[in-house]
Every structure is written in C-alpha cells, then in structure tokens.
Amino acid sequence: MDNSIGTLFKITSFGESHGDLIGIILDGVPAGLDLDLDLIQNELDKRRPGGSKLTTPRFEKDQLQVLAG
Numbered sequence: 001m002d003n004s005i006g007t008l009f010k011i012t013s014f015g016e017s018h019g020d021l022i023g024i025i026l027d028g029v030p031a032g033l034d035l036d037l038d039l040i041q042n043e044l045d046k047r048r049p050g051g052s053k054l055t056t057p058r059f060e061k062d063q064l065q066v067l068a069g
Contacts, residue, residue, distance in 0.1 A: 029069070040064055 004012040008028055015022035044062040 023067075026069075035066075037064060037066070 003014070004010055006028075010027040012025040012027070013022065014025070041064045044064060048062060
C-alpha cells in the first residue's frame with residue numbers, strides 16, 4: 001500500500017498511530033513559502049480526542065513540529 005497522495009503537492013505519511021510520532025513529508029512546496037504555524041496548530045487542536053463525551057477520553061497532545069525545510 002502506498003502512503004503518498006497528491007501530484008502538485010505530494011504528501012507522504014510516516015510513523016505509527018500508537019508510536020512516538022506520526023508525520024508527513026510534503027514535497028512540491030515552493031522555497032520561502034510562509035506557513036502560518038498557529039493556524040495549522042489550531043486545526044490540529046480541533047481534532048484532539050477528549051473534546052466531547054462522544055470521543056475517546058485518552059489524552060494526546062498533537063504538537064506541530066517542523067523538522068526541516
């Protein structure tokens with residue numbers, strides 16, 4: 001199974017859902033593109049478990065980290 005999608009921008013995922021981390025490699029991004037990291041973190045926060053009685057009670061803090069690029 002391929003873990004990549006996209007043509008203009010190619011996203012490749014890595015890691016394990018219950019491992020230390022999961023992440024993506026994003027290819028095709030123009031050099032110098034300004035990313036709004038606060039906006040991305042806010043979107044990650046919206047999908048965090050434990051936000052309602054309908055979701056899992058486990059606590060997982062999804063923290064955005066840009067490791068390269």
